[in-house]
Amino acid sequence: MKDDYLFIKSLKVDFAPKKAPVRALESVDLSLSRGKRGVLIGPSGCGKSTLINVLAGLNADYSGQVLIDGRPPLRGGETALILQDFGLLPWKTVWDNVVLGLKFRQKSAGEIKAAAESVLEKLGLLSLAQRYPAQLSGGQRQRVAIARALVLEPKLLLMDEPFSSLDALTREEIQDFLLEIWEETRLTIFLITHNIEEAVFLGEKIFIMSHSPGRIRQEIENNVSNASRQRGQTQFWEMCSFLRSFLHRSSHYAADA
Numbered sequence: 001m002k003d004d005y006l007f008i009k010s011l012k013v014d015f016a017p018k019k020a021p022v023r024a025l026e027s028v029d030l031s032l033s034r035g036k037r038g039v040l041i042g043p044s045g046c047g048k049s050t051l052i053n054v055l056a057g058l059n060a061d062y063s064g065q066v067l068i069d070g071r072p073p074l075r076g077g078e079t080a081l082i083l084q085d086f087g088l089l090p091w092k093t094v095w096d097n098v099v100l101g102l103k104f105r106q107k108s109a110g111e112i113k114a115a116a117e118s119v120l121e122k123l124g125l126l127s128l129a130q131r132y133p134a135q136l137s138g139g140q141r142q143r144v145a146i147a148r149a150l151v152l153e154p155k156l157l158l159m160d161e162p163f164s165s166l167d168a169l170t171r172e173e174i175q176d177f178l179l180e181i182w183e184e185t186r187l188t189i190f191l192i193t194h195n196i197e198e199a200v201f202l203g204e205k206i207f208i209m210s211h212s213p214g215r216i217r218q219e220i221e222n223n224v225s226n227a228s229r230q231r232g233q234t235q236f237w238e239m240c241s242f243l244r245s246f247l248h249r250s251s252h253y254a255a256d257a
Contacts, residue, residue: 004067005034005188006055006156011064013050024050026213028064032205035186037225039203041193041247047214048192052160055190056081068156080149084161086141088133088148094120095129098148105152119151139170143177150181159191163198172231175201196247200239201225208246218246 011028014021024047032038040048053059054066057075066073073079080101081087088097098120102112120126123143133141142162149157163171175198182189193199199206206220222239230236 003033004031005036005069006030006032006038006190007065007067009065011051011054011062011066013047013054013059013062023213025062026215028215030207030216030219032188032190034069034188037182037189037191037202037204038207039191039193039199039205040207040209041196041199041243042209042214043211044194046209046212048209049160051214052081052158052190052192055079055156056158078155079158080152080154080156081158082145082149082160082162084164086133086145086162088141088144090133093130093132094125094136094144097133097144098151101148101152115151119147123147123150137170138166139174142166142170142174146178146181150185154187156188156190159189161192161194164194171195171198178202196240196243197231200236200243201231206243208243 008028008030011025011030012023013025014023016022028051030038040051042048050059054062055068055073056079057073057077058081060073068079089100092100095116099112099116102115107115117126120129123146125140125143125147128136128140133144136144145162163174166174178189179202181187189202191202193202200222202225203220203222204225206222207216208218208220209215210217220243224230224233224235224239
């Protein structure tokens with residue numbers, strides 16, 4: 001535990017506990033070291049998003065132990081969350097979407113300008129700062145969502161199926177881009193996906209979740225993540241095949257990959 005940045009022990013989450021309780025998560029145990037990339041994969045409805053909401057500090061109604069850098073999850077703070085639909089406000093420009101969190105944190109105008117310009121330039125978005133989300137491609141919207149997270153300088157980046165709405169080529173491009181960000185920042189990243197190839201490409205540690213109520217059935221140390229060149233290698237496809245077989249055997253999981 002002392003070496004784990006992300007630590008979960010015996011986590012249980014129920015819905016509607018005052019009526020007819022439905023257990024969403026059952027005795028979840030999970031740990032991830034600082035600066036590592038963890039990927040959670042499992043069947044629909046198994047509680048993956050419930051778990052990430054707990055980590056993001058959006059749901060404090062649980063039992064068990066959940067620690068991020070030794071402390072219970074807090075909304076905001078050193079954790080950033082990117083959602084499946086990117087979470088962009090359609091009536092705000094790229095610039096206004098990116099600086100929103102900084103304004104909530106009551107940063108000065110000078111601090112906001114410097115931080116936003118820096119991250120937008122780094123992500124190739126500065127020339128698009130006055131456009132609205134509807135005027136952007138899917139890949140560009142995803143970059144804006146990442147920019148809005150990175151501008152807060154988080155230590156933990158949570159991602160809930162962030163690439164599911166992208167076409168295959170754009171998805172691979174953004175996956176490569178995420179790895180470039182990780183190599184530069186060494187953020188701790190915890191990502192949910194339904195896509196087996198994505199899990200193998202991005203996850204240094206892969207967690208496989210059971211059907212509801214969700215629990216961690218298997219942890220896999222993955223030594224074929226990290227580099228785009230791995231996509232075409234035999235070891236990469238062997239790991240994908242192993243993961244697919246395990247998912248089918250353990251939970252009759254139908255992957256979309």
